[in-house]
Amino acid sequence: MRIAILGAGAIARASAAYLLTRDHTPVIWSPSGKGADGYRDTPLVVEGEIRGDFRPEIAESAADAIAGADLILVALPANGHRLVYDHIARSATPEQPIVINAQPVLAGYALEARLRDEGKANPILVWGTTLLRCRAVGASGVRVNTIRKSVDMAMSASGTDAAVALCRAAFGDHFEMRPDMLSISLSNINPQAHLALALANFTRMERGEAWGQSENLTSGVARFLEKLDGERLALATKLGLTVRTMAEHYNRTYGFAIAPLETMAIAIRAEGAGQMGPTTEQSRYVLEDAPFGLAPLINLGRAAGVDMPLHHAGLTILSTLYGRDFAEENDLVGDVSGLVGKRLV
Template structure:
């Protein structure tokens, strides 16, 4: 299948490599074109680590070209670029053309649904709870893949497209997908924001000074306890909505193939295997700039909707805003576009089932 990937970062390149291994034909689109310049000139894309491949993905010069040549469109960009990407592809999508969001953030599936409804167009929107791979871009033409996840949660808008979406994702990426009870479950399934909050907050001076530091190595028992407490808040909100989501321990076990223990113990095991990775070396990190406004804030708002305050999430959001000298609650461009501040629980649940 021809799969156009919107993005050219580590997640996008990791997905392209896996698609090629599975016998599919990936295309990459970078809005600025800078990230794909070397690939467009003919250099191969090299994946190392959990995926070993050298591929030559097609490169799209525009969002229109990416959509026109695709059987499936896949978004693999930071949350702060999702609205831009949705606005770019919505005028060109075809009836029934699937869109995968990897990973879903801040009810972007509903924003895309509204754009398509304005065109009287229906297409399955597939929301993943996390990305296919973890890793980093080593250069413009190299991606170091730390892990290929064994389990990825998914749901669709509308909900009745779920079975076909599961079959499609399995065809593209293999047997690793788990259906969840709709978009609300996926909205509460991305653990990156809560995990990155604890990791970044307790290592902020290392990031600011540009130090090289092991990420898993520094998830000490104290940091691990905070991560587990943040997880308890998320699980309570999911329970109030009546949806089942994966726990942080399950997430680590499935993402990194680890025995289940405390979060500190699991990170120590990951570090011991030499797969603990390195933390951010700058304050300009997606751990904060993406995850604070597009991950922590939606969890806080969902907690308010069901009377389960996400106290630690909100405190972390406030502390990060103070440290950065900016208000991360005002940097989300998707929720205001959905008038989320006036949304009721009942209205949100209906939209999560059927879209606009």
């Protein structure tokens, strides 16, 4: 199966290697034109849960990557999605399914609208998080820390069972279907998890220190997460959605028994080795999850009449630390009142 991967960073690299181990043909396109230079003429070096040297195809344009692809995978930070959606809308043929890896909050609706502008209604599949937990290693490598056993997935109104079958054929039987794309937006715990970790370890990020996420998921951070999770769950309930708790997500990722997050944090720390935290403040934990995760969730809460003070405070603090207004940087999602009005219970 030929899979177009739009993006060339850690997730794109890991996805390409993973697909090659499954005998598919991934074709990477770098929106910047430079992201794949490190492994264009030399192997993509992969370590961790997947090991080896890999040689994915590199496309010179989005149109070249998309042409003839059985599946299109959007695998890049949220601030690059608008550009990529424009390319997809222009180049995709109507039957090509599109997968959004770790969907930014409500991004599936933005892609659906952009396709509609071009008279298209491609099947869209959105994932609640990444299938592969990974981190780039230099310009030509990636470390795959975890291959998740289960990832929540939903499809657009134009989605089909055939599109779901293609996704499973490409990536394996790792997906649990959720009712709709809105449920995925409320199922993604990255905005909350990354907010807590970034705020609690911000000076480490600024100073470029090496720090592990597992050992720094301390009891205090866990208590913060539990309160943030309560706000997310309250919003989901108001919108008539059933989503997993953060403890249930950790159970699925680590296999530990469900317990208060403070207790689960102790077990996660005891396990030791895990993914390293960001060593720069220029990290997707803030630059992606603040404008494209926290901000739209706060807007959803405001439209639904659900108070989310910790989300709001976290976004305000991050904006202050960076000297910018993250609430204004989301170029994907505008007014959410219409979407919310259909869902209030």
